[in-house]
Amino acid sequence: MSISVTWLGHATFLIETENHNILLDPFLDGSPTASAKAADIECDTMLISHGHEDHVADAVSIAKRTGCVVYSNFEICQWLGNKHGVENTVAMNLGGGVAASFGRIEMTLAHHSSSLPDGSYAGNPAGFLLTINNKKIYFACDTALFSEMAMIGAAGLDLAVLPIGDCFTMGPDAAFEAVKLLSPRFVIPCHYNTWPPIEQDAAAWAKRVDEEATADAKVLSPGESLVV
Ligand code: NI
Ligand code: MN
Secondary structure: OOOOOOOOOOOOOOEEEEOOOEEEOOOEEEEEEEEHHHHHHOOEEEEEEOOOHHHOOOHHHHHHHOOOEEEEEHHHHHHHHHHHOOEEEEEOOOOOEEEEOOEEEEEEEEOOOOOOOOOOOOOOOEEEEEEEEEEEEEEOOOOOOOOOOOHHOOOOOOEEEEOOOOOOOOOHHHHHHHHHHHOOOEEEEEEEOOOOOHOOOOHHHHHHHHOOOEEEOOOOOOOOEEEE
């Protein structure tokens, strides 16, 4: 069974399975590069990696309109419920996993920071490892490079999605090292070219990955999909 992964710009992704639409880190209406508007998104599941504006900007509006179930850490779920009336949440924390309607969600380490747009404490930032129909997709989300990525990769990844923007997250060199630790079948770069501080040459990065690592790098334009 195939899974379609669409980059909506920046760090926002829509993962479509036969019966489910999973939205990651919705930042659409305020994003300079988004390929969709928040009002157009249909999803039954939402994942939020951390509290920064460029990952939660449209979370409340989409969660309220769709009634989707939101998976995030405990602190962000509390904020969504207490401050915004989003009650359909599943609170998790680093290293934990839960069964979802479409498969399994594990919350993985991320070395970054996390606070919500109103200054509220947002707990620890995270990545996500999804197991869907026996396929494994890893979203590193906003993070530095860390050696435990090798253990995440040991599970056998069909796809890894990595930030390459530098400045706030891994840059191209660190992300290249991450590919070697993760050894995914496919890798998609994200979190670049949204603003000048994170401008990168994704095609050059993908060429290096294709030539010097075992993964197949796929550079998407906002709105484009990869089927895994
Ligand atoms: Ni961030
Ligand atoms: Mn970010």
